[in-house]
Amino acid sequence: MDTVTGTVRNVIFANHDSLFKIVAVDITATTLVWTEPEIVVKGNLGDLQEGTEYEFSGRLVAHPKYGQQFDAVSYQSQRPTSHDGLVDYLASDRFPGIGPKTAAKIVDALGIGAVDSIVKDPGVLTKVGLSEKKAAALADALRENLGLEQVIIGLGEVGLTGALANKVYSRYREDALDIVRENPYQLIVDIEGIGFRVADSIARQMDVAPDDPRRLGGAILDALYQMTDRDGDTYAEPARLLDGAKSRLAGGGLGGVADEQLMAAVQVLADDRRISVTDGRIFPKRLFDAEWQIANHLFALNNHEDGYDDDDLTATLKQVEGDLDIEYDDTQRSAVIDALQNHVFLLTGGPGTGKTTVVNGIVRAYAQLNDVRLDPNSYDSETAFPIMLAAPTGRAAKRMAETTGLPASTIHRLLGLSIDTVDYDPPELPDGLLIVDEMSMVDTYLFRILLDAVHPGITLIMVGDKDQLPSVGPGQVFADLLASHALAQAELTHIHRQDAQSSITTLAHDINGGRLPADFGAKQADRSFINCGPGQIQEAVRQVATAAKGKFGTLQVQVLAPMYRGVAGVDALNPLVQDIFNPKKSDRTKEIDAGDHLYRIGDKVLQLVNNPEKNVYNGEIGIVTGIQPATKDDGAHLIVDYDGNEIDYAHNELKSITLAYATSIHKAQGSEFDMVILPLTMASRRMLKRNLVYTAITRAKKFLIMIGELEAFDVAVTTMADNRRTGLVDRLCKVFKLAQPVTDNDAEAETVVTTASPQEAVSPSPAADQVLHEEPAPSIEAPTNTEGPTVLTPTLVTHEQVDPMIGMDGITPQTA
Numbered sequence: 001m002d003t004v005t006g007t008v009r010n011v012i013f014a015n016h017d018s019l020f021k022i023v024a025v026d027i028t029a030t031t032l033v034w035t036e037p038e039i040v041v042k043g044n045l046g047d048l049q050e051g052t053e054y055e056f057s058g059r060l061v062a063h064p065k066y067g068q069q070f071d072a073v074s075y076q077s078q079r080p081t082s083h084d085g086l087v088d089y090l091a092s093d094r095f096p097g098i099g100p101k102t103a104a105k106i107v108d109a110l111g112i113g114a115v116d117s118i119v120k121d122p123g124v125l126t127k128v129g130l131s132e133k134k135a136a137a138l139a140d141a142l143r144e145n146l147g148l149e150q151v152i153i154g155l156g157e158v159g160l161t162g163a164l165a166n167k168v169y170s171r172y173r174e175d176a177l178d179i180v181r182e183n184p185y186q187l188i189v190d191i192e193g194i195g196f197r198v199a200d201s202i203a204r205q206m207d208v209a210p211d212d213p214r215r216l217g218g219a220i221l222d223a224l225y226q227m228t229d230r231d232g233d234t235y236a237e238p239a240r241l242l243d244g245a246k247s248r249l250a251g252g253g254l255g256g257v258a259d260e261q262l263m264a265a266v267q268v269l270a271d272d273r274r275i276s277v278t279d280g281r282i283f284p285k286r287l288f289d290a291e292w293q294i295a296n297h298l299f300a301l302n303n304h305e306d307g308y309d310d311d312d313l314t315a316t317l318k319q320v321e322g323d324l325d326i327e328y329d330d331t332q333r334s335a336v337i338d339a340l341q342n343h344v345f346l347l348t349g350g351p352g353t354g355k356t357t358v359v360n361g362i363v364r365a366y367a368q369l370n371d372v373r374l375d376p377n378s379y380d381s382e383t384a385f386p387i388m389l390a391a392p393t394g395r396a397a398k399r400m401a402e403t404t405g406l407p408a409s410t411i412h413r414l415l416g417l418s419i420d421t422v423d424y425d426p427p428e429l430p431d432g433l434l435i436v437d438e439m440s441m442v443d444t445y446l447f448r449i450l451l452d453a454v455h456p457g458i459t460l461i462m463v464g465d466k467d468q469l470p471s472v473g474p475g476q477v478f479a480d481l482l483a484s485h486a487l488a489q490a491e492l493t494h495i496h497r498q499d500a501q502s503s504i505t506t507l508a509h510d511i512n513g514g515r516l517p518a519d520f521g522a523k524q525a526d527r528s529f530i531n532c533g534p535g536q537i538q539e540a541v542r543q544v545a546t547a548a549k550g551k552f553g554t555l556q557v558q559v560l561a562p563m564y565r566g567v568a569g570v571d572a573l574n575p576l577v578q579d580i581f582n583p584k585k586s587d588r589t590k591e592i593d594a595g596d597h598l599y600r601i602g603d604k605v606l607q608l609v610n611n612p613e614k615n616v617y618n619g620e621i622g623i624v625t626g627i628q629p630a631t632k633d634d635g636a637h638l639i640v641d642y643d644g645n646e647i648d649y650a651h652n653e654l655k656s657i658t659l660a661y662a663t664s665i666h667k668a669q670g671s672e673f674d675m676v677i678l679p680l681t682m683a684s685r686r687m688l689k690r691n692l693v694y695t696a697i698t699r700a701k702k703f704l705i706m707i708g709e710l711e712a713f714d715v716a717v718t719t720m721a722d723n724r725r726t727g728l729v730d731r732l733c734k735v736f737k738l739a740q741p742v743t744d745n746d747a748e749a750e751t752v753v754t755t756a757s758p759q760e761a762v763s764p765s766p767a768a769d770q771v772l773h774e775e776p777a778p779s780i781e782a783p784t785n786t787e788g789p790t791v792l793t794p795t796l797v798t799h800e801q802v803d804p805m806i807g808m809d810g811i812t813p814q815t816a
């Protein structure tokens with residue numbers, strides 16, 4: 001590693017969200033072969049100050065535009081060694097309240113070792129006439145200043161540099177080194193982006209033994225987070241968890257680890273309240289608590305006596321039917337009544353079954369029964385509008401607003417949730433009606449936070465389609481709430497959508513029933529299937545997208561794929577469709593190179609994370625409206641318009657977006673598009689599940705073009721996704737004092753149940769017995785579909801046979 005010692009002349013760029021800086025340094029000494037008097041240094045440079053001398057360690061790198069720069073991995077201030085230098089240092093802005101005169105007095109009195117003397121005993125400053133308060137403030141500021149440098153240096157010594165060091169410092173501040181030294185595996189729990197591998201490499205630098213209990217605990221926690229926060233369960237079964245831990249531990253020179261040793265580590269984690277072990281299930285503590293809190297909170301909300309007079313309700317409903325010019329079917333009618341008579345209500349149904357129509361009825365009936373004016377503008381700033389509509393994504397909220405004609409927001413915005421939820425205080429929501437749509441997307445954590453803000457004066461209605469994909473985060477809250485039967489609920493099954501162009505809706509219901517319809521391959525007015533092999537997929541997508549371009553805007557056409565990789569994956573299809581919808585027109589076309597993608601004005605992009613500060617959320621799609629080229633002082637910026645909300649992305653923020661011509665099906669949850677193009681091949685065999693393909697096709701409003709191998713569609717509709725392992729049904733049944741529901745799964749499980757209990761599976765040991773003392777639940781496998789697939793003969797088509805023009809009259813197909 002090389003070093004550069006010099007004085008920071010000026011800070012060229014400082015990222016206020018991190019420690020990253022670019023600075024110009026006047027060199028006093030360096031190990032580099034360098035002839036210039038100055039050099040540009042960049043890196044995580046903490047609170048580095050202009051006019052101060054530092055020693056930077058790192059290496060020389062070449063920037064394509066700005067030439068050679070020094071990339072520093074660590075730095076250390078050269079303490080001022082002269083009287084005048086020390087006076088300047090103490091008089092600098094980092095010590096507010098100390099001017100040049102006081103600084104000079106301090107150095108005159110305490111000499112060149114003044115800093116050390118003050119840190120040791122701020123009392124020495126009374127000699128110089130500083131008040132006790134000022135002396136303490138100066139000593140604190142000095143400690144913090146020295147502390148940050150020491151922490152960054154210390155973290156660098158155990159291999160934590162760059163963005164990870166930032167994250168660790170931001171989380172623990174001056175305690176960072178102590179925490180990392182005490183247990184590097186703690187980082188797995190606290191720092192997003194640090195898993196067992198990184199924690200283990202830090203531990204190795206600190207000579208932690210391969211069978212150290214902290215290491216075993218780290219491997220268990222990492223395996224548990226993999227199964228819960230990342231894969232969606234809320235608990236792990238011991239046998240699987242121990243297997244996961246063992247595979248992680250195998251790398252560190254450990255010959256093997258006994259189950260007893262691992263169970264002892266499980267016990268320690270349980271004693272430390274990191275995990276909860278019950279009924280033979282191992283939960284991360286946060287999820288264990290969240291499930292109990294959800295069940296208890298719902299019980300409290302539901303346990304209210306007051307209701308409406310039945311006659312009033314019936315009369316109101318009649319009037320609402322008249323207003324909406326509709327006659328509800330029996331299930332819809334009782335849904336509206338039950339929703340209003342109960343304080344918590346669940347409404348599920350597939351596409352076109354009338355969920356929106358019922359929600360509109362509930363809103364109107366509620367308004368009439370409670371004398372609520374349905375014009376939000378007639379409320380003054382003091383009085384909150386008592387009808388609250390919310391959804392997990394911005395697009396779903398927008399759709400809600402459109403279908404009800406009332407304001408709707410994301411759940412995050414309703415709750416005032418920011419990225420940092422550490423000091424979060426739930427808002428005071430007004431008494432009234434709260435309707436949450438797209439409930440299947442709400443995970444255990446978000447639901448717990450939402451319920452914190454819901455008090456007994458609120459009627460809570462949750463609406464969704466239980467057959468869609470579950471939430472990205474852990475749990476399957478909506479499905480579990482329905483399965484427990486703890487709350488009033490209605491399932492709408494009758495399809496009311498009447499228009500001639502609704503074969504997508506019937507296809508969705510067929511698929512949900514576990515079969516491809518006999519007319520799957522036949523052209524319909526609004527859907528078609530292009531039967532082709534993996535080698536032809538890209539050409540087929542190209543043709544369909546080219547034809548669609550003349551008919552629809554960029555935002556209305558969406559390619560959905562199950563996976564990122566492969567010929568039919570998101571990564572390959574995104575640039576392909578980008579070149580059709582927004583090609584590079586000339587050498588003068590502005591572009592930003594974000595590593596994975598090139599962005600141009602007019603491109604469609606997808607936000608990947610929630611950013612409540614900028615009011616943009618995971619899953620939102622926007623259009624690039626501006627590009628500001630890089631300058632000497634700042635990187636390039638990208639401006640994206642999300643439905644009128646313009647967001648400015650600095651170059652280092654571009655990782656929070658991606659191109660959106662093709663997205664994963666998971667990312668499209670909660671959104672709808674005029675035209676969906678859905679390529680499926682057997683290469684994504686592992687992902688091919690009924691709820692995935694059902695979710696994909698129900699995103700299409702007007703046209704659905706399915707492309708690929710018939711077998712892939714067939715496998716998808718006949719393969720049920722595994723149920724997630726969650727404890728919520730059990731908690732709800734306990735709190736509501738209900739018997740555990742017997743589900744279809746249970747009935748089928750009679751024959752497939754594996755009798756080995758988790759204890760047996762991990763070989764019973766005294767340690768295991770001690771931890772897993774309660775009756776374990778038998779593991780139940782998901783039922784397999786018994787109806788069998790509809791047999792369709794696959795016919796491979798050539799490019800010439802590709803006809804993507806279904807429903808796109810007047811456009812001639814471009815064949816290859």
Ligand SMILES: Nc1ncnc2c1ncn2[C@@H]1O[C@H](COP(=O)(O)OP(=O)(O)OP(=O)(O)O)[C@@H](O)[C@H]1O
Nearest residue numbers: 326327328329350351352353354355356357496497
């Ligand atoms: N009882 C009814 N009588 C007549 N038409 C109905 C009835 N219920 C719903 N509809 C009509 O059926 C269509 C679908 O209803 P709606 O939009 O409420 O369903 P949805 O479940 O919200 O559908 P999606 O989930 O696809 O948005 C609408 O045109 C609606 O007007």
